[in-house]
Amino acid sequence: ASKWDIRQKVWDHLEASGLAEFPRPVHGRIPNFKGSLQACCSLWGMDVFSRAREVKVDPDKPLEGARLAALQARKTLLVPTPRLRTGLFNRIVPPPGANKEILRRCATSQGVREHSVPVGLDGKAQVDLVVVGSVAVSEKGWRIGKGEGYADMEYAMMVSMGAVQEDTPVVTIVHDCQVLDIAEELLDDHDLTVDYILTPTRTIQTHCKRAKPQGIMWHKARSSEMLGKIPILKTLRSREKQAGKDVTLQDDHPALANTSRAAVPDKKVMAANTQPQAAPGSAPVGQPRVESDPVNPRLVGSDTITTVYVGNLPASLRVSELKSALREFQVIPVRLNWQGAQHRAFLDYRDKGAADRAVSSLQGLSLGGNAVRVELAKSQRYKG
Numbered sequence: 001a002s003k004w005d006i007r008q009k010v011w012d013h014l015e016a017s018g019l020a021e022f023p024r025p026v027h028g029r030i031p032n033f034k035g036s037l038q039a040c041c042s043l044w045g046m047d048v049f050s051r052a053r054e055v056k057v058d059p060d061k062p063l064e065g066a067r068l069a070a071l072q073a074r075k076t077l078l079v080p081t082p083r084l085r086t087g088l089f090n091r092i093v094p095p096p097g098a099n100k101e102i103l104r105r106c107a108t109s110q111g112v113r114e115h116s117v118p119v120g121l122d123g124k125a126q127v128d129l130v131v132v133g134s135v136a137v138s139e140k141g142w143r144i145g146k147g148e149g150y151a152d153m154e155y156a157m158m159v160s161m162g163a164v165q166e167d168t169p170v171v172t173i174v175h176d177c178q179v180l181d182i183a184e185e186l187l188d189d190h191d192l193t194v195d196y197i198l199t200p201t202r203t204i205q206t207h208c209k210r211a212k213p214q215g216i217m218w219h220k221a222r223s224s225e226m227l228g229k230i231p232i233l234k235t236l237r238s239r240e241k242q243a244g245k246d247v248t249l250q251d252d253h254p255a256l257a258n259t260s261r262a263a264v265p266d267k268k269v270m271a272a273n274t275q276p277q278a279a280p281g282s283a284p285v286g287q288p289r290v291e292s293d294p295v296n297p298r299l300v301g302s303d304t305i306t307t308v309y310v311g312n313l314p315a316s317l318r319v320s321e322l323k324s325a326l327r328e329f330q331v332i333p334v335r336l337n338w339q340g341a342q343h344r345a346f347l348d349y350r351d352k353g354a355a356d357r358a359v360s361s362l363q364g365l366s367l368g369g370n371a372v373r374v375e376l377a378k379s380q381r382y383k384g
Helices: 003-016 036-046 046-050 059-071 098-108 109-114 152-161 223-229 233-241 254-260 319-328 352-360
Strands: 054-057 076-080 089-092 116-119 128-134 170-173 197-200 203-205 291-293 304-311 335-339 346-348 373-376
Touching: 003 352, 036 170, 036 197, 036 304, 046 076, 054 059, 059 076, 059 098, 059 170, 089 109, 089 197, 098 109, 128 152, 152 233, 304 352, 319 335, 319 346, 346 352
Parallel strands: 054 076, 054 128, 128 170, 170 197
Antiparallel strands: 076 089, 089 116, 197 203, 291 335, 304 346, 304 373, 335 346
């Protein structure tokens, strides 16, 4: 099974079994689950938590209890900024004399925004414990995230700025059903492994011997992508360059430049060995379209296009509302073809992995009171 197959299996099971919690659907996310608070409370019984003075916890909803535990234990709590857009960390600073209810609010995503101060590269952070979310994890410590690589990048950046050491423990918090067998061959050098797994029923020490990322692998980063998405990387890259490190990006490696352009899409967002399925009732891709709107013009140069059909749109829906939903679920297409009069739209993606992720993320979406129908379009086309 590929990483994407495993993600799909976990997301589907959580939804089908009634274990999924808000926000729904869990597809495309670090999934929240019933019993997440109970699993987070297991931190109190861990020596690595007791000894830690500074704890970094990801902003995912199922880790809310871990953030609360750190605040209640009067530890310094660092939370990465969502998608690393505005920096690396926020340090949560509760109001003086905060009671449990106020601390509980500080642990929420809204509380993080209201009660935090940014910590930059010069913030002298010394993280004693790292808590990350996962979609799946094995008892050996192999971890699979939601496919975008932010937890891996956060850790690599902490290594580069000296905020974590080789022996800094990493904990993940998941439901029992998310603990699966994962083949080590699926792991890349930049993938973060974990030392402890907390579930509602178990505390697992993985004794993982696989080395964690030793810093940012610049030769695997593409300037147009990573540096554009994560501005703080530009500063960090400049510092490492001044320190004499090789910070050549994948785009700039002559040996990699051609292969990277022709390579298959990133494994983190690609479903392996799957083909578009004919969807009953879907309109063929070649039918006339009323409106063509390039949502992301930078990507229009792709060689292949995979199209997603979105149907059962209410007559009153505006294209801007659909665009907002696509941005919220982080599945922005190369091109959006709007057919409002026919109550449908077509979303073009640069590869099948991105299209599959869009289908999974948008399942169960309701717009204007209608349950939207989302599936791969009947036929697919290739540019050129």
